Amino acid sequence: MAEIRTPKPAARTPDTTRRSERSRRAIYDAALSLVGEVGYPKTTIEGIAARAGVGKQTIYRWWPSKAAVLLEAFLDLGKRAAEAAGADSGSYEIPDTGDLAADLKAVLRATVDELVDPQYEAPSRALTAAGIVDPVLGAEFVEKLLEPSLQLYVKRLRAAQEAGDVRPDIDPRVALELLVAPLAHRWLLRTLPLTHAYADAVVDCALGGLTPR
Amino acid sequence: MAEIRTPKPAARTPDTTRRSERSRRAIYDAALSLVGEVGYPKTTIEGIAARAGVGKQTIYRWWPSKAAVLLEAFLDLGKRAAEAAGADSGSYEIPDTGDLAADLKAVLRATVDELVDPQYEAPSRALTAAGIVDPVLGAEFVEKLLEPSLQLYVKRLRAAQEAGDVRPDIDPRVALELLVAPLAHRWLLRTLPLTHAYADAVVDCALGGLTPR
Incomplete structure (x- = not known):
């Protein structure tokens, strides 16, 4: 005792x-x-x-x-x-080296690595699929998981606007979707390979635009 | 008899x-x-x-x-x-009026209307969610349903390249994802409202690019 x-x-x-x-x-x-x-x-x-x-x-x-x-x-x-x-932990953000394209490529390449990580791909897919058909669950995951990470892009794009690297008339909350949505689309629907080269191409297309300069 | x-x-x-x-x-x-x-x-x-x-x-x-x-x-x-x-039927394609931005806005607005149509939203979500967790089903839907409609964008963007309206160094198969993926992302994850104004903003951001001209 x-x-x-x-x-x-x-x-x-x-x-x-x-x-x-x-x-x-x-x-x-x-x-x-x-x-x-x-x-x-x-x-x-x-x-x-x-x-x-x-x-x-x-x-x-x-x-x-x-x-x-x-x-x-x-x-x-x-x-x-x-x-x-x-x-x-708790202070994670997108780096700001002054080179917007390089910073976005780094974070999107890391996102590719996370998405295709075999250890977590199955649960991530299961949760995303569940949220797609269940609006209450979906809203909870967007609010607590997705939107906070999207706000990191808003912050980085705002800094880029202040530095004159992003057009001032663009809404960063819309602009970020041109960066993250193509990766999510390829990952979720498995249309084509999700690679670092693709992440780079998305950044180049989004920053430079599709029309000639 | x-x-x-x-x-x-x-x-x-x-x-x-x-x-x-x-x-x-x-x-x-x-x-x-x-x-x-x-x-x-x-x-x-x-x-x-x-x-x-x-x-x-x-x-x-x-x-x-x-x-x-x-x-x-x-x-x-x-x-x-x-x-x-x-x-x-069978000859559907993206219109080519010579005004690329207007043509893309028209087709993406129509896509918004289809995605939020209450009659078909639930089955579309159920099928998409099933394909996300089931690679065989997902591949079948991509091959037979999704990819043929994405090829319509490839065709329209190639015509735009020939007309000098899209940069020649861009891969149309990548470029189209900057247009369609943001809409799919909002629809699937319900992050923010999926509206015609959003479709227009995506086209303007993608064509013009995020960096100043």
Whole structure:
């Protein structure tokens, strides 16, 4: 019995935190792999709990719904990807080296790499497909996941307007769609290969325009 | 018994054709409404047959699979839309009035109208979502439905290059994605309203480019 008290609170807290953190990551990974395998409609809290090796009450204590679990799993994924790319989590933004074309190519090439990453392609497709047919789920993912990342383009394009590199009469919120939508289109519909060369071509076409100068 | 022979073959053939045509359209409509309501995975030949009021053998006689039924239902929809827009079926193409911006705005505005048409939005979303997670279905829809319509843009952009209205160094197959992908992106993900004004803005951004001239 005495042993129960042996670890001091100061030592036990990091253990609990680590254990929570491990459970949280296990739940994220279980949610992502499960939705990639069976699709969003058939993914359940029970299934995620079983695969993560936790009780379903653990999940319900932290998240109100499977949509909330998946949303945070993808947010965490983005955070991990940003950290892997060397950015501070929470302060990720599109670089501004002063060379707009180079900065956009760098971020769109990284987007290509993320989209075709075999580890996360299936869950990303499953979630996107679910949001396409389910407006409530779709709105939640746009609000919490997609739009914040699109706002990074708005910020970079506004800076480019201030620097005189983008026409002042253009709405950055529209302009960014000429950059990101072609990549999403190829990825979602698998029309043609999604490559770095394609990302570069999209940037060149969008910046220079299709008509002769 | 004599009555059985009363209608002459010459009279019976148009009747049969009309009846076949009616059944075919009923099957298309049933397939489109069903897939919009229950999604692609739960749509069955039996369900389509029941709703169309035909035997399932009728469907199997004409089509090998539910994917084939739905594909033809959408092809027929496109044909009807083109006919309604005044084009000859089978020879639909993007108009070439000599004013590239006006021609592209006209076709993209019509695309907006088709995408937001409440009668067909649900089945279109269901099919697109199914193709996003099912590569075989996705490839079939791209090959038979999407790519032929994208080739209309290739043709129009090539004509524009010959007329000197589009830069000769641009690949029309890439350039068209800057026009169609932003509309598809807004429609699929419901990020912001899909309007004629947006179609116009996409054309202006893509043709003129984002950088100052």
